[in-house]
Amino acid sequence: MVQWRGSVSRELARLRRDGRASLLWSLRITVAATASYLVASLVFPSSQPLLAPLTAMLVVQVTPISLLASGLDRVIAVVAGVALAIGFAAVVALEWWSLGLLILISITVGQFLRLRSNLVEVAISAMLVLGVGAIGAEAAAWQRIAETLVGAAVGIIATLVFPPKVASSDAGRAIDGLADSVSELLLRAAAELDAMTEHDPHRLSGLSREWLGDARRITHDIPVVGAALLRAEEGRRLNVRAVGTPHVEPGLRQGLEALEHTAVAIRGLMRSVSEASDGDWLDQDVASTVLGDLAETFRRLAAGADAFGELVRHEGDVQISLSRGDIERLRAAQDGMLASRVRLDAPLEESWPADVVELYAATRATVRRLQHELGLEERVRRQLRLLPERRPPTRPGGGRRSASAAPEPTNADDETQVLPSLAEEPPETPRRR
The missing domain is CATH 1.20.58 (Methane Monooxygenase Hydroxylase; Chain G, domain 1)
Structure with a gap:
């Protein structure tokens, strides 16, 4: 019983500490996905561009610097997969062996391009476009590229405008x-x-x-x-929320x-x-x-x-x-x-x-x-x-510091040396002879 109460107390404390940040994180992803869907719907009014919000959700990362890298990798992965699918659709139909060969080549190309976590996106894009068939492959390819660009752009803008907190x-x-x-x-x-x-x-x-x-x-x-x-x-x-912290x-x-x-x-x-x-x-x-x-x-x-x-x-x-x-x-x-x-x-x-x-x-x-x-x-x-610097009081009519004031530290080591010790009163500094 005591152990159960302790677990509940820890979870409630974690919820109070991290609940607001988790809610804001969920809100950021939701706003980015919804906005990308609205933008893609304006570009493709006769379709349901679900690929745009999917890309936006995947692009929105924890940090702006990783977001930029992930967005670029995702676009490259989609373009590479679509290009492979167009070539396959023009030659062969969708069969079990052609699907396996396409996946093998797509993953190999993704490794060659060093797409990291977006490696599988090459094969996913190729399979989706190949499933349309040779007749509609080209139209589906361009639409998929456009939706991906819209989702990646909206995800990057959303993160740069509403950046996450510094962790x-x-x-x-x-x-x-x-x-x-x-x-x-x-x-x-x-x-x-x-x-x-x-x-x-x-x-x-x-x-x-x-x-x-x-x-x-x-x-x-x-x-x-x-x-x-x-x-x-x-x-x-690249996080504006880090400025001044x-x-x-x-x-x-x-x-x-x-x-x-x-x-x-x-x-x-x-x-x-x-x-x-x-x-x-x-x-x-x-x-x-x-x-x-x-x-x-x-x-x-x-x-x-x-x-x-x-x-x-x-x-x-x-x-x-x-x-x-x-x-x-x-x-x-x-x-x-x-x-x-x-x-x-x-x-x-x-x-x-x-x-x-x-x-x-x-x-x-x-x-x-x-x-x-x-x-x-x-x-x-x-x-x-890290304490904010306290300005010394200035005399009326003159802003000059007294001669006994401590000099400004020039680097981290100097800053450490001029700080008082842990005692209540700082010890007297011996004079240099």
């Missing part, structure tokens, strides 16, 4: 989802390590293999998140790369745990200490990954005004990973089993890698850098 927020949520997957794996592993400490440490062998399998699946899902970010990057090009895609790309490296590092850590689980140290008194240290480290790594993913999502949504609670949460995650490294240093100096020493060394290296990759304070500086 940076969708990419940010996808990247945050990747961080949540890593965090959930680490939290589940930490909880199971605590249970093993109290009951049976030998369960580590089987459970660690499950963790490794889950880590593999997380890394395999990274291309899906990359595709969402690619759509956001392409959606900015912060260019957050470079920050999202850096965040995705950091989480990708994080997921790979966690996968390597789970392999180290799996390999160490076959040792005889689980029968010794040190086992409870090792499992406890691993559980605590996993929890702190999970907190870091979760905080980092949330920060990237805020950047994608251009919600730059972070609350004091968000800042403190990021501080705690940074301090927790630093404390984990200190906690893992002590056992390396003791005479423990070799498997345990190697496991601690691998865990400490992973913590250090995540500290470097996540860089929570650097992400906060990225957020603050």
Whole structure:
């Protein structure tokens, strides 16, 4: 019952978040298809030009840049298919063997023309025109070309006039989802390590293999998140709705790369745990200490990954005004990973089993890698850098800036350097001698 309520709550939240965008997307396709049908009906008043709205629906893509490429490819595919059909209709009738030969040649021509997703359109156009027969093939061919041109033109105009939103927020949520997957794996592993400490440490062998399998699946899902970010990057090009909006895609790309490296590092850590689980140290008194240290480290790594993913999502949504609670949460995650490294240093100096020493060394290296990759304070500086610039107050009768004002940043690195740290008051800048 609780799980069912949670699923319903998540779906309702998704509907509230994405419902308006989905409705606008459906409206754009409907308007483009209806308009193309009206225009084609004016050109061919004695027919029902359903090919025009079909082409418009297929041409209208997520981004304007892909729309232009898709519209051009579709026109080329239709012209190529019609030309092949006219040649076949003049020589042979519609038979099973002629149909198969026409499809084979059409697909081969489409591959030669590099029509990508519109490859099959060559064969579809050829089959439709060939079905008319040799007598009406030429008339049907020209009408099909004209309807396709009308549908493609209306679809392109509709998208350029009513462009879709820049999908940076969708990419940010996808990247945050990747961080949540890593965090959930680490939290589940930490909880199971605590249970093993109290009951049976030998369960580590089987459970660690499950963790490794889950880590593999997380890394395999990274291309899906990359595709969402690619759509956001392409959606900015030739999109008038992107004018005046912060260019957050470079920050999202850096965040995705950091989480990708994080997921790979966690996968390597789970392999180290799996390999160490076959040792005889689980029968010794040190086992409870090792499992406890691993559980605590996993929890702190999970907190870091979760905080980092949330920060990237805020950047994608251009919600730059972070609350004091968000800042403190990021501080705690940074301090927790630093404390984990200190906690893992002590056992390396003791005479423990070799498997345990190697496991601690691998865990400490992973913590250090995540500290470097996540860089929570650097992400906060990225957020603050997107804040609208505040104009300094000017004195009556003079608009000159004071000599103590900070200089204008000239590039991204300079912008990062002049931002204050996460403390409440920015530290004093030492004077250069």
